[in-house]
Amino acid sequence: MTLPASDPLIADTSGLILLDKIEEVPLLHKTYGNVLVTAKIQNEFGRGLPDWIEIRDPTDRQYEQILEMDLDSGEASAIALAIETRSSALLMDDLKGRKAAEKLSLRYTGSLGLILRAKQEGVIDSVRPIIDRIRSTDFRFSEKLLQTIIDEARE
Numbered sequence: 001m002t003l004p005a006s007d008p009l010i011a012d013t014s015g016l017i018l019l020d021k022i023e024e025v026p027l028l029h030k031t032y033g034n035v036l037v038t039a040k041i042q043n044e045f046g047r048g049l050p051d052w053i054e055i056r057d058p059t060d061r062q063y064e065q066i067l068e069m070d071l072d073s074g075e076a077s078a079i080a081l082a083i084e085t086r087s088s089a090l091l092m093d094d095l096k097g098r099k100a101a102e103k104l105s106l107r108y109t110g111s112l113g114l115i116l117r118a119k120q121e122g123v124i125d126s127v128r129p130i131i132d133r134i135r136s137t138d139f140r141f142s143e144k145l146l147q148t149i150i151d152e153a154r155e
Contacts, residue, residue, distance in 0.1 A: 007087045008034035011053070013044040013074045015091040015111045022133040024115075025050065028091070031118045036088070038077035058084050071097055082106045112141065112149045119153045127153040 009032035016037070019025045028035045035053045037045070042055055049055075058064055058080035067076035075097040082088050083104060090108040092098050101108040109117070115131070118124045131146050 007089070008032070008036045008054070008085070009091055010036045010038075010078050010082050010085070010088050011041065011091040012078045012094070012097065013041050014093045015114070016041070016045050016049075018093070018111050018134065018137065018139050019114075020045075020047065021137045021139070022130060024130060024133075027114060027118050027123065028053075030123045031114060031121060032089075036081065036085075038074070038081055040077040041074045044074045056081060060084065067100065071100060075100075079104065079106065112145065116149050116152055126155060128155050 009028060011028060016025065019027060029050070029052050036056045037049065037053055038057050039055055040057075042049060058077060060080070063083050064073075064076050064080035067079050071079070071094075075092065075094055078090055078092065079097065079100055082090050082101070083106070088107075090101055090106055091111065091114060092101060092108050093110045098108055098110070111134075115124070115127050119127045124130070127149055131150060134141065135146070
């Protein structure tokens with residue numbers, strides 16, 4: 001089941017890059033439906049985005065400027081947009097960004113959480129092949145975390 005149209009997922013750059021490397025960007029749309037990125041995230045990503053990803057910037061730059069004191073500009077813009085669209089969830093793998101989201105009581109998940117949710121909702125049959133492709137990239141997740149995802153997916 002995807003989130004209702006009123007509850008988009010705001011994707012940060014690192015999640016997009018990882019999903020692009022393993023050729024799984026469509027999982028965002030299949031699992032969450034509406035997906036947003038800011039112009040800063042689009043620029044950081046540096047490639048074309050599918051037309052189902054909406055580019056939307058926060059209207060109040062004050063949050064973004066404050067967040068940029070501790071976070072990179074893409075993460076700051078994603079969190080600022082999530083603050084404005086309180087019903088949204090964030091896709092964010094960076095620990096500092098996740099901690100900031102948690103302090104602000106924002107909902108978030110990481111790339112591995114997205115993959116697990118896709119399995120739980122029947123979007124994919126198995127997490128294992130995707131985890132194997134992640135292992136072949138330069139993205140580093142602990143083996144313990146990868147195994148936890150496999151275990152939670154009951155594989």
